[in-house]
Amino acid sequence: MELLAGELAALVERHRQRAAALDATLAAANNAARAWANDPAGGDARIRAAMANNPAPYATTFGEPPTATFAAPPFAPCTVVAADGSSIDPDRVAPVPCFVINTGWAVLPYRVGGEAALGSKPWVGPREAASDGGEDDGEDASPGGRGWGVSLLRDIEERETGIHLARERLVHGPVVLLFDGTFLPWDLDSRRIAARVRRQVMQRLLDALALLATGDEPLSAGAYISGSRSGDVATSLAVLAGQDPDRWLGADSLFFAPLLGEGERSALFRARSERGQTVEQQVPPESQVAFFYLRTGGDIARVELPLWAATPERIDRLHATLIDQCARCDGYPRALQEAHEQAVISGGDRQQFARLLESEAARQRVFAAANGKQTSKRRRAV
Amino acid sequence: MTPGPGSEAPRVVEAGLRSFTCAYERYVEQPFQLGQVVAVREGPVTILGCIADTASGPEDPGRPLQAQGGALTAAEVFAENPHIRPLLRTRLTIAACGYISGEGALALLPPSPPPLLARVEPATDAEVVHATADGAFLALLTASPLCDDAVIAAAVRAAANAHGAEARDFTVRAGKELARLLKAEPARLSSILRGVTA
Numbered sequence: 001m002e003l004l005a006g007e008l009a010a011l012v013e014r015h016r017q018r019a020a021a022l023d024a025t026l027a028a029a030n031n032a033a034r035a036w037a038n039d040p041a042g043g044d045a046r047i048r049a050a051m052a053n054n055p056a057p058y059a060t061t062f063g064e065p066p067t068a069t070f071a072a073p074p075f076a077p078c079t080v081v082a083a084d085g086s087s088i089d090p091d092r093v094a095p096v097p098c099f100v101i102n103t104g105w106a107v108l109p110y111r112v113g114g115e116a117a118l119g120s121k122p123w124v125g126p127r128e129a130a131s132d133g134g135e136d137d138g139e140d141a142s143p144g145g146r147g148w149g150v151s152l153l154r155d156i157e158e159r160e161t162g163i164h165l166a167r168e169r170l171v172h173g174p175v176v177l178l179f180d181g182t183f184l185p186w187d188l189d190s191r192r193i194a195a196r197v198r199r200q201v202m203q204r205l206l207d208a209l210a211l212l213a214t215g216d217e218p219l220s221a222g223a224y225i226s227g228s229r230s231g232d233v234a235t236s237l238a239v240l241a242g243q244d245p246d247r248w249l250g251a252d253s254l255f256f257a258p259l260l261g262e263g264e265r266s267a268l269f270r271a272r273s274e275r276g277q278t279v280e281q282q283v284p285p286e287s288q289v290a291f292f293y294l295r296t297g298g299d300i301a302r303v304e305l306p307l308w309a310a311t312p313e314r315i316d317r318l319h320a321t322l323i324d325q326c327a328r329c330d331g332y333p334r335a336l337q338e339a340h341e342q343a344v345i346s347g348g349d350r351q352q353f354a355r356l357l358e359s360e361a362a363r364q365r366v367f368a369a370a371n372g373k374q375t376s377k378r379r380r381a382v
Numbered sequence: 383m384t385p386g387p388g389s390e391a392p393r394v395v396e397a398g399l400r401s402f403t404c405a406y407e408r409y410v411e412q413p414f415q416l417g418q419v420v421a422v423r424e425g426p427v428t429i430l431g432c433i434a435d436t437a438s439g440p441e442d443p444g445r446p447l448q449a450q451g452g453a454l455t456a457a458e459v460f461a462e463n464p465h466i467r468p469l470l471r472t473r474l475t476i477a478a479c480g481y482i483s484g485e486g487a488l489a490l491l492p493p494s495p496p497p498l499l500a501r502v503e504p505a506t507d508a509e510v511v512h513a514t515a516d517g518a519f520l521a522l523l524t525a526s527p528l529c530d531d532a533v534i535a536a537a538v539r540a541a542a543n544a545h546g547a548e549a550r551d552f553t554v555r556a557g558k559e560l561a562r563l564l565k566a567e568p569a570r571l572s573s574i575l576r577g578v579t580a
Contacts, residue, residue: 108464116464328463338465341445 082335083162104342149193155185228302409470417536489518517559535577
């Protein structure tokens, strides 16, 4: 520890210098943003030109000046629905390769009908015999590997669960549906996941999005990213300021932190990318993503929503509900917190599952291959 | 997720011959009352028990309930915070006080514990009268470490209600039985009788 302590002073000094340099960058970013606000179409055109043959994510305006801020409307009665997931990833030293996904949910009615519900649904996979895959099955699609796409399956289960619960509750009045993380599951374009899995999940996603995006019902939807490090707006501002995006603001939150007052949201932006075969390009236009930033306490959160949900009434409901939810739960939406609590698989649960699996495998005379490193770690004898 | 028919009944979650614990699926403000006789009808015999204690609180001890709400009433706090109620449970501790097998009611410990997850229901007046008429059930209650003076007094009062017009006669018989059982503990007897006539 003495060796590390000696390095801390220099580390903090470097950070301080970077922060000081940030002030000048922020001033330039503000100038670029003001110019963009004065001529949104011209700014967007310059950004689209910079996107050509560039895989980086950018942002363009979406009907609101990029420097605009909006106070939270009053919270109105609604049901807040949230879904979140947790998983046990495949253990390569387990006697039988498998995984667990547990999807938790929270349905919380605020001054509307219906009962509150908290719950979770766990399941064990794979549900079909594992395959070594074939063409285009990713670089690690072997049984027990990432080819199963556990995180992707967890994402789609969350969305299906939340969407079905949200639609059920519309009979009681307005509904706000929340997810944790991005609105679209970005692992859908990961080549480390077997193509067969990605195809199946994409079809399930399209079905779920179609179910969500129906009619004129009072349904708002948003995906909440606390402490977001995304840089779409910062990259666009760099283009407009004639700067190198790689040597510019690291994250959008640095730009919006001084701009947003407590409870305020930023303007809406469109997420843009020219990267080939992005997830967004594979979903219907109405389910592509817009986003805004939101200040709750010290947190600058990014909120993603499908384009069909970017109507003034739906955005106001989402904005007001998120501020109310965060006030109820120390700066994070209460419904997401409760869904997480339902989903979480504790360390004890993980160990118990491993023991159950070993026990069942032994009963059927299936044993794990000897693994000296694992055995040694368990003993830790001197 | 919608509660099914009859889901309000608490269920046995810990089972023993002398006592058992049951839990509602949620927090309930009006659980079975202290001293009330309840029945578990799902085993080979109908086991009767007396409510000895009730406790409500968070299901997860790692998430204690925070006092909150300012000037709001409890009902208003629950309405404003709908996530709280599903996280709470109400549990009841029940002292066994007899069982019914066929036509006969016996003031004895049951031959086996109630099945886990069996529903716990109020005993009917007829069952209570059948099981308590001679006061013999008090032997099990006075011997139970779960039953202090207040529980036994409440049990006599609750049983007397089931006896209807015969309530006074039943109470006199119960008093005599208590006097016999507690002749070496006059202070305890007095305390229970005060509770019975309160």
